[in-house]
Amino acid sequence: xAAIGEPPLRSGHYTVKSKIHGFECLRCGxxxxxxxxxxxxxxxxxxxxxxxxxxxxxTGDETFVAPTEPTLPEPDDADxxxxxxxxxxxxxxxxEFDLLEAIQAEQQALEAMAKEQAALETQEKTEKIDGMVADxxxxxFPDEIAHWAVQESKLKWAEALDLAYQRIQREEHExxxxxxxxxxxxxxxxxxxxxxxxxxxxxxxxxxxxxxxKTCVPSTQTILRNSx
Numbered sequence: 001x002a003a004i005g006e007p008p009l010r011s012g013h014y015t016v017k018s019k020i021h022g023f024e025c026l027r028c029g030x031x032x033x034x035x036x037x038x039x040x041x042x043x044x045x046x047x048x049x050x051x052x053x054x055x056x057x058x059t060g061d062e063t064f065v066a067p068t069e070p071t072l073p074e075p076d077d078a079d080x081x082x083x084x085x086x087x088x089x090x091x092x093x094x095x096e097f098d099l100l101e102a103i104q105a106e107q108q109a110l111e112a113m114a115k116e117q118a119a120l121e122t123q124e125k126t127e128k129i130d131g132m133v134a135d136x137x138x139x140x141f142p143d144e145i146a147h148w149a150v151q152e153s154k155l156k157w158a159e160a161l162d163l164a165y166q167r168i169q170r171e172e173h174e175x176x177x178x179x180x181x182x183x184x185x186x187x188x189x190x191x192x193x194x195x196x197x198x199x200x201x202x203x204x205x206x207x208x209x210x211x212x213x214k215t216c217v218p219s220t221q222t223i224l225r226n227s228x
Contacts, residue, residue, distance in 0.1 A: 011045040026050050136164055
């Protein structure tokens with residue numbers, strides 16, 4: 001009931017601000033946001049509002065102000081200095097990481113260039129070797145000797161040509177020596193197989209018959225003289 005001289009209270013929710021809940025209905029006790037309270041009917045729409053000692057405000061239907069975030073305490077100088085040092089350390093680490101990535105990228109690029117250069121040099125060397133070998137083969141040297149001479153000369157044409165001639169001469173000399181040894185061996189084997197020679201015969205063929213002579217045939221007088 002309203003006091004004498006005061007306007008009668010309207011029925012329904014009688015809301016006041018609450019430090020804890022935002023708003024509270026002093027009739028039914030519903031608490032929360034004003035919108036949520038007003039969407040539901042009041043259980044005691046005509047009851048006398050019951051005030052709390054810690055809620056002195058008696059005005060109703062006031063606009064609810066959402067509670068603000070708690071204010072953080074201001075950091076002291078030591079905390080600020082520590083944060084700055086940590087930030088500087090992070091920035092330094094990031095700079096070092098970026099530098100390391102740049103160095104790695106440069107190293108990879110150099111390695112790629114070195115591989116490409118090595119491939120080009122190998123190709124040029126192979127082409128030069130093939131050309132020198134072909135020239136030696138055209139001069140009549142065997143392919144194996146041509147390759148050997150080029151490798152031994154370290155791609156020097158004059159030296160390769162000289163080595164090829166020396167190799168040919170050595171091999172021909174060895175062939176002649178082996179041929180002489182074989183001929184001597186065959187000759188020795190033939191000599192061993194022949195029969196020994198006699199005064200009246202040779203190893204090749206028997207001697208022809210000798211013609212009769214007067215000195216070899218004794219006369220009749222000689223025979224008679226010897227008998228007496």
